[in-house]
Amino acid sequence: MGEEFKEQEAEEKREKKEIKQGTDTFRKIAQGRLSEITREELNEDEIEIIKNEIEKYNVKYFTGRHVPQVEGKWKTEFEKYHTRSKEFSLDKENEDSSFDSLFLSSYSSYLSGEYFSAKEKIEHLLRKSVGSGSVYHGARLHLLSLGSAASYRLGAYYDAIWFANAGKLLSDSVGEKAGVEYFEEMEWVIETTAGISRTWQKSGVSLISKEIENELGTPMCLENKIERSAAYRKEASLLRDVKIYDAREKKHRIKTTVEEYICNIKRIGSTGKDLSPLMVYAIDGSISFCLVFTEKGKTKISVIKSKIKADEMVCRLHAVKNRNREILKRRCTEREEKEKWWRDRMELDREIGREAALLDAYLRKFQEKGRLFAKQVALVIEDVLSEIPFEICDVFCGKGVFRAPSLGSLVPPPEDSAAAPNAECKSEDRPKSSDPPENSREKNACNVFYLLNPEKNLSDTEIRIKETIREELPNSKGIIARAPEPMEIEKQIAKCDVFMYFGHGGGEKFFTPRTLKRVQMHGGKKKIFLFGCSSAKISALPNYNTHSTCISYLFIPEIESVTGALWDVTDKDLDHISIGVLRSLQSSSEPLSVTINRLRHGCKLKYLNGAAIVVYGEGGGDGDRR
Helix, strand or coil, rough: HHHHHHHHHHHHHHHHHHHHHHHHHHHHHHHCCCHHHHCCCCCCHHHHHHHHHHHHHCCCCHHHCCCCCCCCCCHHHHHHHHCCCCCCCCCCCCCCCHHHHHHHHHHHHHHCCCHHHHHHHHHHHHHHHCCCCCCCCCHHHHHHHHHHHHHHHCCCCCHHHHHHHHHHHHHHHHHHHHEEEEEEEHHHHHHHCCCCCCCCCCCCCCCHHHHHHHHHHHCCCCCCCCHHHCCCCCCCCCCCCCCCCCCCCCHHCCCHHHHHHHHHHHHHHHHHCCCCEEEEEECCCCCECCCCCCCCEEEEEEEEEEEEEHHHHHHHHHHHEEEEEEEECCCCCHHHHHHHHHHHHHHHHHHHHEEEEEEEEHHHHHHHHHCCCCCEEEEEEEHHHCCCCHCCCCCHHEEEEEEEEEEHCCCCCHHCCCCCHHHCCCCCCCCECCCCHHHHHCCCCECCCCCEEECCCCCHHHHHHHHHHHCCCCCCCCEECCCCCCCCCHHHHCCEEEEECCCCCCCCCCCCCCHHHHCCCECCCCEEEECCCCCCCEEEECCCEEEEEHHHHCCCCCCEEEEEECCCCCCCHHHHHHHHHHHHHHCCCCCCCHHHHHHHCCCCCCCHHHHHEEEEEEECCCCCCC
């Protein structure tokens, strides 16, 4: 491992040197100082290529939509791109691996409503251009514009803002005022869609401005989260865009219209009698519940609309979490201070309990209507309501409750697509999953790897968890009281069935979903447990997809479920849950979601600590612990 780390360090140094050299050259190109470029940096042919790129990717095409003076293979397509012609269509037979071809292909995907594909192509081109002095800055600005637009349509707020902000910074660094204004307009559209107040006068020239959108006439499609959210906001039916579809779910990505997809969702009854899909969303500002069930072979819904104002409940819970954070920061040495610490936290526990009782009263109305919840309940929650701990409601006692990223994720794939379920989600940057030969795999009931107390400041947790692991999982492997080396955890997750983290937060200091995507997976489905404060913390904005570390892991096809905490919790109750999970891995056949629900109700502070623990993904209804 040490030699591998040294090689990686040397590679990083080489990359930094290349980036510095490329940046120096890039600055000269951006400022039009082509005559100052030496032969060591670029040769005459490469300088000629840059001159051609300036014609195709000039920043003036952002604002005036001029017809570029382009010659050669892609002349017609560039003219249509710059004039924002709705008649744009790329000749697939002429596509190749060149920069221009990939860029035009990404724009073609964007116009076709394949926003995820467009975003992946743009990210690929941006990675290729890093440190390369031969890529004109105008080309990067066009990439950032398209990347921001595709992310916006997908409902990926942070990605959209990142692309737009990067475009604004790049424009400013090379003195392109028109580019700065263009990307400022994109930021304005992105943020006002999220309900963020912005005082800026739009000009109507960006790719996501209403003027350009109307001119292009792009149809509403499944991947257009923003459009679906607006179109179905008040629907109390399966058309309601709680999250009927999420383009990030690669294992469920399909090509179809919204109407065709709704028909497919009606097959949700085939998930079986042991699962109750329950949608939670806000209609007219009030929290509403929609139970999906099957009757006489047909999928039906039952809707309960509460009088609970969604924004008011979210606001009250935010206040509780903020006070909880302040209390946890106190240093209590005297007996009176410790007693007050406990009184204050118990009061917060009761406050969350009162919120849960309000929700429980409406959920019980399903029973009054003769609609009983199955053994497992799959919550599909509207993004802005994701911070509410619905799982702790008493009506769910004795059942398994887990969160599904979308209603579509609960629907089995059509039989005719079983042969190639991932045909749409191939990526040259993503290693394929691999199953080693059966006789080479260790025949364990549960192959566990763990990272325990890597920052060496949770000594009590380390003692409790280490003792439990020695008793319950003596053959498991892990790291105790040291920080892992780069990519060490990702490689272990790829090989194990269960990964458990015991530390602060979601372990982002040591491993991330982004880095996990780089490794080749082995074996079957995997479960991830992030036993740290706010490891499942939610970031949600109106009209956009929920963002969370847990959810990001779930969009890796090999990850079956992720367990984490919505907010900050104390160690003893968290250890109570993690120890219970450790003991259940080998000895229990009950679904994970049932185990977690039983353990959260057994916490000393059932609402303040127990309610924070949530499971994302499938609950393991077949009892298979692998």
